[in-house]
Amino acid sequence: MSKTFKSPHVDDRRDFAKLVERTSKAMVKHLTERPSQPVDCSNPPDHIGDELANLTLPADGMAADDILAFFEDKLMPWSMPTNHKHSYGWVNTSPAPISILGDSLAKTLNNGQDGYDHSTVFLMHSLGRWLMELSGFVASDGTPDGMAILLGGGSAANLNGLTVARYWAAKRDGWSIREEGLQGNHPAMTYYTSAEAHSSVQRCVEQMGIGAKYLRKIDTDDNFRMRPDALREAIEADLAAGLRPACVVASVGSTNVGAIDPLDDIADVCDAFDVWLHVDGAYGGIVGLDPAYTEMTSGMSRVNSLTLDPHKWLQVPVDCGAVLVRDRQLNHENYTLVPDYLRAASTEEGSIPWPCEHMFELTFGDRAMKTWAAIARMGRGGVRDMVVNCNNVARRLGAIIEGADDLELLAPVSVSTVNFRYVPVGSSLSAEELDTLNQRISDRIVESGEGHVPTTKVNGAVSIRACVLHYENSEDDADHLIELVRKFAT
Numbered sequence: 001m002s003k004t005f006k007s008p009h010v011d012d013r014r015d016f017a018k019l020v021e022r023t024s025k026a027m028v029k030h031l032t033e034r035p036s037q038p039v040d041c042s043n044p045p046d047h048i049g050d051e052l053a054n055l056t057l058p059a060d061g062m063a064a065d066d067i068l069a070f071f072e073d074k075l076m077p078w079s080m081p082t083n084h085k086h087s088y089g090w091v092n093t094s095p096a097p098i099s100i101l102g103d104s105l106a107k108t109l110n111n112g113q114d115g116y117d118h119s120t121v122f123l124m125h126s127l128g129r130w131l132m133e134l135s136g137f138v139a140s141d142g143t144p145d146g147m148a149i150l151l152g153g154g155s156a157a158n159l160n161g162l163t164v165a166r167y168w169a170a171k172r173d174g175w176s177i178r179e180e181g182l183q184g185n186h187p188a189m190t191y192y193t194s195a196e197a198h199s200s201v202q203r204c205v206e207q208m209g210i211g212a213k214y215l216r217k218i219d220t221d222d223n224f225r226m227r228p229d230a231l232r233e234a235i236e237a238d239l240a241a242g243l244r245p246a247c248v249v250a251s252v253g254s255t256n257v258g259a260i261d262p263l264d265d266i267a268d269v270c271d272a273f274d275v276w277l278h279v280d281g282a283y284g285g286i287v288g289l290d291p292a293y294t295e296m297t298s299g300m301s302r303v304n305s306l307t308l309d310p311h312k313w314l315q316v317p318v319d320c321g322a323v324l325v326r327d328r329q330l331n332h333e334n335y336t337l338v339p340d341y342l343r344a345a346s347t348e349e350g351s352i353p354w355p356c357e358h359m360f361e362l363t364f365g366d367r368a369m370k371t372w373a374a375i376a377r378m379g380r381g382g383v384r385d386m387v388v389n390c391n392n393v394a395r396r397l398g399a400i401i402e403g404a405d406d407l408e409l410l411a412p413v414s415v416s417t418v419n420f421r422y423v424p425v426g427s428s429l430s431a432e433e434l435d436t437l438n439q440r441i442s443d444r445i446v447e448s449g450e451g452h453v454p455t456t457k458v459n460g461a462v463s464i465r466a467c468v469l470h471y472e473n474s475e476d477d478a479d480h481l482i483e484l485v486r487k488f489a490t
């Protein structure tokens with residue numbers, strides 16, 4: 001006689017209130033204790049790492065309480081530095097508490113965001129407009145314009161935008177990239193970005209079959225911004241060589257130094273040569289909310305597609321990227337392929353667009369609830385004040401550095417990013433020795449548990465790079481970081 005199967009999930013559903021109570025205690029413990037823990041406590045001791053990497057598959061199911069205890073003991077104590085306000089290195093931030101809850105509820109509902117007219121697909125429609133308002137991705141009359149979808153991050157969002165650009169360029173020339181791929185006899189497409197652009201731009205171009213050889217890394221000016229004159233020259237040279245300039249990728253907040261490319265001038269070049277303009281604003285796409293940056297980013301209204309990363313400045317738990325595309329129809333044409341088994345209703349004709357018809361993935365999780373919650377909790381004014389606050393802390397850091405004899409600013413402060421190094425007063429250290437010293441300062445700060453401020457390179461020199469993105473940062477943190485640098489310099 002066969003034994004009747006009974007899933008343990010039935011018991012867990014019955015006991016869910018008790019399990020949630022225990023889980024919520026662990027969440028509260030983490031959020032309350034994290035600020036006083038070492039900033040980087042992400043690496044478990046070797047024996048725990050070994051244990052975690054070599055677990056045996058249990059023959060019989062574990063008790064739910066044992067599973068929660070395992071999480072509490074073996075995983076939760078080790079969390080990334082980004083969960084701490086003295087972490088300045090990586091630009092995904094501590095999640096907004098309400099967003100954690102939005103995410104938990106989304107997981108409970110388990111509604112994919114791919115399509116069907118369910119609640120969060122409708123919510124996504126409003127959220128898209130909110131993201132457009134916050135980033136200035138609006139029509140010339142100031143109204144939100146286009147559609148937004150949420151993906152895994154900035155890299156995925158860039159890929160989406162750049163594939164729509166490729167489809168558009170081919171269509172403009174009278175052929176279909178979906179039909180022919182890159183196998184037809186058409187002029188090779190060229191893409192353009194600055195030498196400061198995020199590495200994901202090159203990865204996209206490689207994976208799209210354009211090839212790194214056809215990605216022009218345009219020179220930058222002294223402030224690390226793409227030079228529109230150099231862009232124009234590069235496009236003209238490619239046209240003269242019989243190539244097809246297809247897309248420019250500008251940055252609003254380059255990863256390394258927070259540079260903002262001159263969008264209006266770049267848009268003029270794109271208009272003149274009929275080239276798609278994509279902006280990678282994964283980091284700084286909402287910086288225009290700060291009046292100090294509004295003019296610099298006014299060209300957003302002329303952009304064809306835009307990447308934002310709500311898991312950066314908007315303090316949404318990873319993962320969450322967003323791509324905004326002005327021409328929803330074109331985005332749809334590039335991706336839609338609905339098999340019969342999913343053709344439950346027309347999705348474009350007068351109905352809410354289904355995200356899966358505007359991107360590559362089909363089934364994927366709802367990121368709208370957590371993103372909506374993070375923004376709704378702040379409102380437009382709150383998001384603006386938070387952006388201004390982070391920029392003010394960065395400006396304070398910059399002012400301290402500029403006024404100090406032993407510190408040197410290596411790039412202008414931009415989009416809450418500060419690049420600097422320690423140079424001992426009266427120092428006769430070589431460039432190499434300064435690099436070693438600054439790398440050591442950064443390493444020692446991380447080892448001390450008092451901060452997390454990794455290095456990058458600026459003009460070939462090792463630079464301590466601080467990005468201010470935490471919702472709790474204040475100007476005191478600028479003073480604290482400088483104290484740390486000096487403390488570990490000696």
Ligand SMILES: Cc1ncc(COP(=O)(O)O)c(C=O)c1O
Nearest residue numbers: 153154155198200255280282283
């Ligand atoms: C400007 C910029 N673009 C793209 C990315 C890639 O984003 P993600 O890591 O979310 O894929 C980053 C990541 O830091 C970034 O700073």
